[in-house]
Amino acid sequence: MLEEEKVALFLASRIIARGNKGTLFLTIMIIAMVFVNLIFLPSIIAGVVVLFNQQTIDYSYANLVVEPREGSLLISNPTSLVGKINRIPGVVASTPRYSSGATIVHKGKSTTPLVIAIDPERESQVMKVHKSIISGDYLSDSDTGQILIGVTLAGDREQKVERTPTLGGVDVGKTVEVTFRNGVTKQFRVKGILKTGTSLIDNNAYISRRDLASVLGDEDPANQILVRTTTTGDENAMRLLLMQYGVQEQIWTWQDKSLDFLKSIVGSFDIINLISTVVSLIIAVVVIFIVIFISIVYRRKQIGILQAIGIDRRIIIKSYIFQALFICLCGTICGCILLLIVLQYLAANPLVFPGGPVAPVLETGLVIRSIISLFLVALIAGYIPSWLTTREEILAAIRG
């Protein structure tokens, strides 16, 4: 190490070690709080976005959605195609679905939700609807005339004003009447009520494809095949793989299919996140600058004396930069510890959002960016005031 830096480090280390401990502690804690502020809100927003995305994968589209070829309304021979897709490396399982609007009536209350026909066993390997039953049971492959109703669709007998049309409080064991688009009406017994926390899914109804086959007169009806892949994030590569394996139907990723409003919510959160990060960074810059500036102004006389006895201003500036960096390092470490405590707490007690529990997601990139930002700020906050003070007339600095 160069001599100048050694002397600056010597001076900085003594001033830190023997200076006012209370002031040092408060300064470190302020920087720790600034660090937490830089990371906490973005990590909550990241958690919400992750939740939305996971809900979309688990309850709406899985990783990939196979749809009929252009010009067709149905997938031809879906069961065979499911078998073919399941043999492709990287595919966990796939399941056929038929989604269509239908009218459901219960005790004079009528609504037209999306009714999704599924193969219950296959569905449970791909989707998580089976884990969301809050009352009654999930469908089985042998079931006929049974229906699952989303909790929002089921409604509440006590609720007088409904925000969306419901069945007015249907329970497990009750019978509802479903009229399909082809005009066929069939009675179904409610086997279970499901609640995912996602209002779109909780407004749906689920029946078996076996029941739908009898309604449509088609033994294997499907307008979607949902595909679960081993890893999330490589959907585009998997889509190409499916095409290479000869799947000629249209293939979409869950991101392609995400509803526009969900995309705009995520987009809005990204904007909030960006604004929050920029504001936090500005606060960090101002706070750290003020704290270190005050500390240096307080030592103005000392800086003047050091110059008077012949200590080069570069050594003095470097010693204050070292001090600022040390304070920043301690603040960052304390901030990390505080953040870990908060994250541990929130992991045990997640924040409850409309879509479900949200745990903050700590992105390594964000943490690294925040640390680098804080150190840059500390560098500037250490440099500018000491540079200004050492440029002053020595006598003016000594007189304070």
Add this chain to the structure above:
Amino acid sequence: MIRASNLSKIYGRGSVEVRALDGINVEIQKGEFVGVMGASGSGKSTLLHLLGLLDRPTAGTLIIADTDVTRLPERERTLFRLNRLGYVFQDYALVPELTAEENIYLPSRVRGMKAQECTRTCRDILSLVGLKDRVNFLPGEMSGGEQQRVAIARALVNSPAILLADEPCANLDSRNSVLILDLIRQLNRDLRQTVVMVSHENWHRKYFDRVIYLIDGKIVPDPGAEPGTAAP
């Protein structure tokens, strides 16, 4: 050792112009112990600040140890202060977070002395000023007299050509003042150290080889030089 010609320092401009020093000529020889005396506002501290390169003259030339310091750029002035001058402040001006030894160590280390050599020199010089048992004391743990002795030790550590002292006894009681003045006088005699010291205490005169007396920024004959005449 020191030659100042037509040295002036003017603060402010126009109607608020203050001539702190008004074209003075000073010559100080090596090994002299010179007192700078005068009433408050006479310009004695201003003269010391100019000699200590803490301020720049408005006009005139100042040559110290054969170097025209009025023309030196800032970095050279800093180096000159480090290598050629020792400055003792009225209020000791020690770094409160550094021990007695570290306060002395700092300028010698900056000058490029190796760490071990620095430590040895610091200990020697602390012994010289009678503080070898205060090596690891912080300034706040020492008396005013002890702190001023550390400040003198710090000023001497780089063997400066000139020791400048700005009322070094101003904050001390008479016992400690005598100790400090005895010490400076001893250093002046033993090391042939040139000393310029500002004082307003008449009884300090006995320590000085001669006195530069200032009134309103001008050097005048020393009124205290004649027996029985007190300085104003």
